[in-house]
Amino acid sequence: MSDVLTPTGFIGLGLMGQPMSLELREAGYPLTVWNRTPDKLSKATDAGAHPAKSPAAVAAASEIIFLCVTDTEAVEKILFGHHGVTESGPGKIVVDHSTISPIATVEFAARLRDKYDIRFIDAPVTGGVAGAVKGALTVFAGGDPVDIEIARPLISCLADKFLHMGDNGTGQTTKMCNQVMVMNTFVTMAEMLKLAENGGVDATQIPKILADGFANSRVLELFGERMARRDSEITGLLAVAQKDLDLIQALGKETSTALPMCGTATELMRLAVANGLGNSDITQFIKIYD
Numbered sequence: 380m381s382d383v384l385t386p387t388g389f390i391g392l393g394l395m396g397q398p399m400s401l402e403l404r405e406a407g408y409p410l411t412v413w414n415r416t417p418d419k420l421s422k423a424t425d426a427g428a429h430p431a432k433s434p435a436a437v438a439a440a441s442e443i444i445f446l447c448v449t450d451t452e453a454v455e456k457i458l459f460g461h462h463g464v465t466e467s468g469p470g471k472i473v474v475d476h477s478t479i480s481p482i483a484t485v486e487f488a489a490r491l492r493d494k495y496d497i498r499f500i501d502a503p504v505t506g507g508v509a510g511a512v513k514g515a516l517t518v519f520a521g522g523d524p525v526d527i528e529i530a531r532p533l534i535s536c537l538a539d540k541f542l543h544m545g546d547n548g549t550g551q552t553t554k555m556c557n558q559v560m561v562m563n564t565f566v567t568m569a570e571m572l573k574l575a576e577n578g579g580v581d582a583t584q585i586p587k588i589l590a591d592g593f594a595n596s597r598v599l600e601l602f603g604e605r606m607a608r609r610d611s612e613i614t615g616l617l618a619v620a621q622k623d624l625d626l627i628q629a630l631g632k633e634t635s636t637a638l639p640m641c642g643t644a645t646e647l648m649r650l651a652v653a654n655g656l657g658n659s660d661i662t663q664f665i666k667i668y669d
């Protein structure tokens with residue numbers, strides 16, 4: 380495959396997928412795109428991407444196919460469902476940037492390899508929309524080293540760091556580790572900001588004030604002040620955070636790992652979703668304390 384001209388596909392142009400697809404276009408890759416809701420394709424097509432009618436059509440036009448969709452069910456449908464990627468023929472590499480079950484990932488990769496001669500890289504990301512817009516994500520990848528090296532020049536357009544963790548599933552497991560820290564920080568941050576407010580301190584100032592001490596984190600830097608202001612701009616859905624916590628719990632069960640802190644975070648996040656906050660930005664989690 381030629382680095383520069385590798386025909387590339389992108390499926391799932393949501394909050395994360397859209398800026399990621401634009402980075403590939405900017406780097407000059409011929410790009411074919413599909414999104415379940417076609418309206419979201421316009422920025423990519425304005426940048427020269429070709430719209431396709433189905434995941435199968437994206438795969439037919441591409442050697443490497445990127446996915447960035449909500450959950451395990453969506454990935455399974457896009458790969459194996461009607462007009463899915465597997466209808467397009469053998470010899471492709473699928474790079475999945477979605478955050479999904481590591482257990483299902485291993486099964487999808489084996490099914491793709493054994494039945495369809497399609498290779499699979501699990502490549503979940505961290506860095507959020509801000510990182511995606513700058514092409515500065517971190518990618519945790521699981522897959523065959525040969526496939527990883529083929530995909531590296533393309534993934535490097537989206538990511539400052541592209542880390543090969545091991546076999547299929549290890550990328551997703553690493554993302555779960557990342558989310559253990561991120562989700563517990565979000566939940567604790569809401570509690571802390573509420574304590575500041577109730578104690579008569581301007582909570583919007585707290586992230587700046589804590590920035591030089593042990594309490595600092597990227598979550599505090601990027602979301603603390605926004606959470607204190609109840610800024611509702613959508614940068615990542617609370618329902619997606621809930622999905623990640625459920626995946627962590629499932630992995631804990633599978634690996635017999637006790638995760639009591641994540642258990643509390645999961646139930647608090649579920650309470651927020653039950654209170655109608657699922658389609659709000661994750662910063663709105665603080666509202667369960669209001």
Ligand code: NA7
Binds near residue numbers: 396448450452456457
């Ligand atoms: P978004 O902005 O909610 O985007 C989700 C994308 O997934 C969007 O393109 C959706 O299409 C697509 N989607 C969801 N379900 C399906 C099904 N069943 N079939 C096809 N396409 C689907 O989320 P983010 O961009 O923030 O996150 C994406 C992933 O990265 C997620 O795993 C995060 O945890 C990390 P739609 O536009 O709704 O038609």
